[in-house]
Amino acid sequence: MEAFLQHIINGVSLGSIYALIALGYTMVYGILQLINFAHSDVYMIGAFIGFYSARWLNVSDAPGYGSFFSVLFIAMIGCSILGFTIERLAYRPLRKAPKLNALITAIGVSLFLEYSGQIVFGATPQVFPNILEDSIVATFGEVRVTKFDATILITTFALMLILRHIIQHTKLGKAMRATSFNGPWASLMGINVDRIISMTFVIGSALAAAGGILVGIKYPKIEPLMGVMIGLKAFVAAVLGGIGNIAGAVLGALIMGLAEEFVVGYGASTYRDALAFGILIIILLFKPAGLLGKFTVEKV
Amino acid sequence: MLIKTLLSLTALTLTLTSCTKKQEAENSAGTTAAESSEILVGEYGSMTGGEATFGISTHQGIMLAFKEVNSSPEKLKGKTLKLLSLDDQGKPEEAATAVTKLITQDKVMAIIGEVASSRSLAAAPISQQYKVPMISPSSTNPKVTEVGDFIFRVCFIDPFQGTVMAKFAAENLKVKKVAIMRDVKSDYSVGLANYFKETFTKMGGSIVSEQTYVSNDIDFKAQLTSIKTSKPDAIFIPGYYTEVGLIARQARGLGLKVPLLGGDGWDSSKLFEIGKDSIVGSYFSNHYTTDTTDPRAKDFIAAFKKEFNAVPDGLAALGYDAAKVLIDAMKRSKSLTSSTDLRDAIASTKDFAGVTGMITVNEQRNATKSAVVVKVAGDNNTFVTTINP
Structure with a gap:
């Protein structure tokens, strides 16, 4: 029973990291119907911005929430600028081109970031600075909740609520929803569609950066290809929950995290990834639009 | 159809990623x-x-x-x-x-x-x-x-290295129950784990849990939680230093305080950089040690x-x-x-x-x-014992 509870805590913690990245995929898809494959590499860049800014701020060995939030803030700003630039240079010129062209460009941008990363940061894994000290915040018998797990979970849900608020209750969000619903018509209503799409990339990239920092503190090994597998899983999570749907992305990510955890914990750890993708296939067989991806659901 | 395209594109990305400079x-x-x-x-x-x-x-x-x-x-x-x-x-x-x-x-x-x-x-x-x-x-x-x-x-070779750690666990540490975590993608890790198991069980010990992982994984908590329930006296992890560092951290986070054992794949200064205090006090077999009189x-x-x-x-x-x-x-x-x-x-x-x-x-x-067994102690490792063929 204790092991079961511990597995749940581990799974939720893993799932909330997938969720942060999945949100970025789902937002861009909701508005542009574009799978932004470069998203997981923006996440990697976020981790590296965190790595260098911690050095620059000289907080590499000064753990605490002050260091954590300042590094998080710098990484989110840095990645927002990167996301904006990617959209402006790579995707906007292809706005009128067929969807497949943009998709191939996304793969190109992804590979560009990965291999530029290998040149700039080096292919050797780096050790992420110690910006937050781990400790046990709660124990139930033998079950432990660590400060990292709690921080990750709270940060993810806080960011998700902020995102939800922006989309449902602000003018920007209204414009996003309108663009998602019908771009050309939104434009006729006086919405600057290009600006809204830029904003989508800015927000999505900031979330990816947060993911990068959270993964960095929990698993202090960062490298230029760190986004490949986690990006793939976050993407699966987004599809699982119904791509384009924000709550769906979080739900999908939590299911992925828990499923992986239980397969490894109670079954064969060798089948971890196979099962993750197996789940995707089964759910899509029964619910092609994903768990929450009904056509009537508002897409953003 | 969309999904099909996506999956083939994903496969393409992966293929492209592996063609490298x-x-x-x-x-x-x-x-x-x-x-x-x-x-x-x-x-x-x-x-x-x-x-x-x-x-x-x-x-x-x-x-x-x-x-x-x-x-x-x-x-x-x-x-x-x-x-x-x-x-x-x-x-x-x-x-x-x-x-x-x-x-x-x-x-x-x-x-x-x-x-x-x-x-x-x-x-x-x-x-x-x-x-x-x-x-x-x-x-x-x-x-x-x-x-x-x-x-x-x-x-x-591995049979010897696996034997060394099994002997060390049974005779020097005097442990009875050991859990094994192996990297299934590595011939080295799988080999070492098999030879360890063979010798250790022959010497009267028991393997209480066997878990696997894949190199480049970053989360090992599921495996470690399962291992924890089997209450081992030590965990044998014949992997490489990057993963071992992360495993050590997560094991300590879950409250697993038993010593970790490994092979020469641990031999890197990055092991301590990643694992920090979590890895201190663990043992691995190696070819030589700087803590020497030769x-x-x-x-x-x-x-x-x-x-x-x-x-x-x-x-x-x-x-x-x-x-x-x-x-x-x-x-x-x-x-x-x-x-x-x-x-x-x-x-x-x-x-x-x-x-x-x-x-x-x-x-x-x-x-x-012959092989030596060393104990991780911060940046330096200390010599523990020599084990002959």
């Missing part, structure tokens, strides 16, 4: 094998990637040995040794490409490499096919030298420090020994043009005094020598 640590352009004043030796190793410290350490060890012979008055029968190094980025397919290039384009006389058994196994058949002697400094999987009569090594090893450590301003790890020492064994064989070889002569000379190496111990190449082209 080749970096040359030392450029060999413009060299011709015909130049009689030089002897070309090829090296391939992981200079970048997740096991980069392995490749770099080995490279430094080889460089030191080559420098020593080139700066001696008689050199090597009057010729200078030249090392051509290629980076395989820690990928078996790149290792095979690198060795093919070294043999067919650069026409090297002999090959030194690799650390990881998976990469040596990918490259060995090529060396064997072209009949160019290859010496692996530190691949411990038995299959490596079974490839053919041109493949040698200067280190002990004068030869002391001289080597001093020379290495002077040259590279760092303390040599076990892989640097083995790289050095591999190069030394090769140089010794070249000196004894009947000719420096026939690869069969060189092969015979390497095969007849007997009681060669290396910094990692006395090296005798046996009939299976493996080295018979």
Whole structure:
């Protein structure tokens, strides 16, 4: 029973990291119907911005929430600028081109970031600075909740609520929803569609950066290809929950995290990834639009 | 339809990701094998990637040995040794490409490499096919030298290393219940785990939990939570340092306080950088230790420090020994043009005094020598015991 509870805590913690990245995929898809494959590499860049800014701020060995939030803030700003630039240079010129062209460009941008990363940061894994000290915040018998797990979970849900608020209750969000619903018509209503799409990339990239920092503190090994597998899983999570749907992305990510955890914990750890993708296939067989991806659901 | 497209695109991305550039640590352009004043030796190793410290350490060890012979008055029968190094980025397919290039384009006389058994196994058949002697400094999987009569090594093999840790666990630590976590993608890790299990159960111990992971994984909490329920006295993790560092952290986070045991794949300063206090107090088997009284090893450590301003790890020492064994064989070889002569000379190496111990190449082209067990204590490791074959 204790092991079961511990597995749940581990799974939720893993799932909330997938969720942060999945949100970025789902937002861009909701508005542009574009799978932004470069998203997981923006996440990697976020981790590296965190790595260098911690050095620059000289907080590499000064753990605490002050260091954590300042590094998080710098990484989110840095990645927002990167996301904006990617959209402006790579995707906007292809706005009128067929969807497949943009998709191939996304793969190109992804590979560009990965291999530029290998040149700039080096292919050797780096050790992420110690910006937050781990400790046990709660124990139930033998079950432990660590400060990292709690921080990750709270940060993810806080960011998700902020995102939800922006989309449902602000003018920007209204414009996003309108663009998602019908771009050309939104434009006729006086919405600057290009600006809204830029904003989508800015927000999505900031979330990816947060993911990068959270993964960095929990698993202090960062490298230029760190986004490949986690990006793939976050993407699966987004599809699982119904791509384009924000709550769906979080739900999908939590299911992925828990499923992986239980397969490894109670079954064969060798089948971890196979099962993750197996789940995707089964759910899509029964619910092609994903768990929450009904056509009537508002897409953003 | 969309999903189908996506999946095929994903597959495409993955394929593209694995087709990669080749970096040359030392450029060999413009060299011709015909130049009689030089002897070309090829090296391939992981200079970048997740096991980069392995490749770099080995490279430094080889460089030191080559420098020593080139700066001696008689050199090597009057010729200078030249090392051509290629980076395989820690990928078996790149290792095979690198060795093919070294043999067919650069026409090297002999090959030194690799650390990881998976990469040596990918490259060995090529060396064997072209009949160019290859010496692996530190691949411990038995299959490596079974490839053919041109493949040698200067280190002990997994059955021995697995046995060492099993003996150590049973006799020195006096533990009864051990859990095993192996990297299923690595021949080395799987081999070591199997031999450990065999010896440990024979000695009366029991394996209470067996878990697997894959290199490049970052989350191991699920495996560790399962291990925790089986209440082991120690955990045997024959993996490489990056994963082991993360595993140690997560194990301590879950409240698993038992010692962790491992093999020579732990030997890197990054182990402590990643694992921090979590890894301190764990044990692993190694080829040599800097905590030594052997004068030869002391001289080597001093020379290495002077040259590279760092303390040599076990892989640097083995790289050095591999190069030394090769140089010794070249000196004894009947000719420096026939690869069969060189092969015979390497095969007849007997009681060669290396910094990692006395090296005798046996009939299976493996080295018979003893192993040491060290305890992780911060940046330095302390010597615990020597275990003989």
